[in-house]
Amino acid sequence: xxxxxxxxxxxxxxxxxxxYGQGPAGFDPGPGGYRExxxxxxxxxxxxxxxxxxxxxxxxxxxxxxGMAMLGVTxxxxxxxxxxxxxxxxxLGFETFHDAGRWFVAGAVVVVPLWLLSRLFARGR
Numbered sequence: 377x378x379x380x381x382x383x384x385x386x387x388x389x390x391x392x393x394x395x396y397g398q399g400p401a402g403f404d405p406g407p408g409g410y411r412e413x414x415x416x417x418x419x420x421x422x423x424x425x426x427x428x429x430x431x432x433x434x435x436x437x438x439x440x441x442x443g444m445a446m447l448g449v450t451x452x453x454x455x456x457x458x459x460x461x462x463x464x465x466x467x468l469g470f471e472t473f474h475d476a477g478r479w480f481v482a483g484a485v486v487v488v489p490l491w492l493l494s495r496l497f498a499r500g501r
Contacts, residue, residue, distance in 0.1 A: 422429045444450070
């Protein structure tokens with residue numbers, strides 16, 4: 377067996393702490409360092425600084441809006457089509473349950489009497 381497999385990672389002493397006293401070994405504070413507070417939580421939530429995220433969102437909104445305009449899609453049309461799609465899927469689902477209910481009743485008309493007869497004849501043995 378190789379001894380290299382059992383060596384500690386670089387920068388970690390036997391107590392599991394960073395030898396430079398900066399925190400637990402293997403802890404990466406990220407680009408903001410060891411700062412605590414709201415800005416680090418906000419950066420983590422947004423995925424970057426608020427200004428950079430805002431610029432990215434504005435740029436992507438312009439690109440998507442231009443593409444939608446070229447295809448003739450408006451936000452109102454998009455929402456109306458989404459509503460119609462959801463409504464038709466719900467109608468299809470209810471129709472399926474209606475059909476399944478009819479199948480259940482039709483099958484039960486045959487299966488339940490046959491089961492009842494088989495139980496009655498089995499009891500007589």
